[in-house]
Amino acid sequence: MSVEPPAITFGGGGRRKATFRVTLAAKRWVQGLYTFGSLTWVDDCGHSVRIPVAVRTVIQDFVADTS
Template identity: 75%
Template structure:
C-alpha cells in the first residue's frame, strides 16, 4: 500500500510528508559536498520580508528559494526562475562532480555548470545555478524531483526539489 499522510482529508504522502531521504551514518561522516547556510542570510531574509525595510533590501529578492538551503522549493513558477546554490567540498581536494537531475513533472530543469571541479590548491567552494522553466501553463500543485551531484566514486549528494506552477497569483490559494 502507498504511504498515507496524516491529517484530514487523508492523502497520499509526498516528499513534504516523508522528507528527503534516509540517514546513513557512514556516508554522513564523509559527505563530499555540504551546503553551508550563513546565519546572516536568514537575518537578512527575515529583516527584508517581515520587518521594516532597511537600505540593504532594495537588491534583495526576498525569496526563500534564494537561501543556500540543501533543498529547492519554488512555490510560484510562472515562466522561468533561476536559483543559486553554493557547495563546499569537504572531501578529497581534487574532485569533480557531475549533476544528475530528476525533473519535476511539467518542468524543464537545467544546471549551470553541469560539472563542478575542485583542484588541490584551489577554492573549496563552487556556486551553481539551477533554472526551472514551466512546460505546462497550469495552476497546479507541487511536483517533485531531485538534483544529485555525483563524483563517480563514493559520493552522491542529493537534494530534493519541489516546484509549483502557477498561471496567476491568487489572494487566497488552497494549494
C-alpha cells in the same frame, strides 16, 4: 530543469564551495500543480550529494478588478 555548469570541479584541500544555477521551465501551465524531483551530484569515487526539489506552478493574473 537545467543546471549550469553541468559539472563542478573542486581543488585539493581548503574549503569546498561552488556556485551553480538551476533553471526551471514549466511544461504544463496548471495553476497550483506541484512537481517533485531532485538534483544529484556524483563524483568518480562513489560520493553523491542529492538536493531535493519541489516546484509549484503559480500563474499570476495581472488584471485588476476595479468594480
